Amino acid sequence: MAGAIVTIGIVAFAALGLGVGSIKHDAYDDAKETYYEAMEDPTVTQSELDHLHHEEIDAHLSYLTYWVAGVTIMVISIIYAIFLGIGGFINSIQPQEEESHGDDHHDEHHGSASPIIFCFGVLLFLMGFPDFVEGLRPLLSQGGTFALGNLVLSTIGLTIIMIGIANWWREDLPFIGHGEQIATSAPFEGEHIRKAGLWVFIMSEIMVFATFFSSYLRVRTEWCTKWAFDNGLENGKPVEGCVSQSQIDLFDAGEVVTGDVVMTASDYLRPGGAAGTGDFWTMLPGAVNTFALIISSYTIVLALKTAKAKDWEAPKGVLRHLLPDKKTAVRNYLIATLLLGSMFIVLKLVEWSHLVAEGFTVGTSQGSIFYVATGAHGMHVFAGLLIMLYLVFKADTIGYDEDNGQGIEYFGLYWHFVDLAWVVIFPAFYLY
């Protein structure tokens, strides 16, 4: 499976990044050259010059779309393949049933050290992260002097994270639904401990995203955005540092009034935004991603329903080829979820590349909060995709049924939460 994924990644990179990307790059070079020549030609009017400039920008963004999509698909594929390779190796060294020394409950869930190992790794990684970034800078030809010491702490952290994940994979893979641990005391008495733990985790995640959102609200209320500027004009009330009384008077007299407004991401993305770059195509990646997350929420529900169904029947018609039996159906629903989530990451990075190319960088306070908040959400999606890859692996080998299907349910809770966070992020950062 890992080989197939890497092949898909390389083919996608060759087709999109190198194939179409190089054609688009040539078109971009031509458009740029035409524009520069026109700039030196005194017979060319300003409107023609503007038109050529727009063509140059469109050609650049078109090139970026294919190049970034190709590179992202390849990188994601390689990470998936490495992850699956490690998982396959761990699976191959699992003790066989007859070697289990008479322990009939080796497939039960026991207390696990994996989360604490994982968290310790995350702690070390984050502690070393600022140095890690400085260490990577010279490696990516971004200036600075290379010092191996900068990379040490985060690399140790990453290694411990991998050990934690590998150990968790080794422990969970043989679980076929016997011995799910039940809470014996209030407030979760009688409930599965894993489910209760996941909800407490989601509770902490709500707090994480609330900090991003409140920070955004805090700075947003201070910015003189086009929304704030237009509202100030229409309401006829001066706003300090944004709308003056003289501008209101001009507006009331029927004049077109412009002001020095702050550009947010939505100004670049939505039609009518202050940057003037927004149209159907700039809005498309965010909108498609929103639908992709909702559809992926539904496909994971279908995976769980199928796994839990006692009398599952294969559908009729074309779908029968995709869902011939219960085990394959669960796996394919999970693969569909994985593909939709992967598409989300690809489109997000394409969209980011466009925003950066248009000048909306992380160097401004608007860019900073946008990239940090949407990037944190993207990281959650990507982490979810790696877990989903494990679910696909288990669905393909051990299989999910009514006894152990809760593994999908608990992951589904996390995945739905990621969808829920997007319900807030999308309108706040992309539309408003």
Add this chain to the structure above:
Amino acid sequence: MGEHETTGIIESIVERLPGNKDIYFWNFIVLMVFTLFEVGAVFFETVPGTEIRISRFAVWTILVIVGIVKGYGIAAYFMHLKGDPRIYTRTALFPVLFVLLMLWGIGLSNPEAITELPSWCTPDWDYATSR
């Protein structure tokens, strides 16, 4: 998203629908339609087919209402809070208190609430001494 069955007004409406009576399917359809509505509200500057301008207040109202409906659909049905024991809903809502506090204290505070903190609040921070 679990073994529990749920009952309520929405479930009884779904029961009366022709064809598929799966609550998850209809929840999915509602989420898709509302998302379309949400994107459309921002995409169109006037109501399609008319010259009625969609005001910023209307857009803002639509975004908030759609957000609430979508949030409810995902949490209540996909995350199955509606059929699960109440302790899960309480767990999910527990941070809301802190979230409201943050929105009020940080999100909607005076712009100077952070940058103008007294120096004893921000020991060793460069800007604390420079401001």
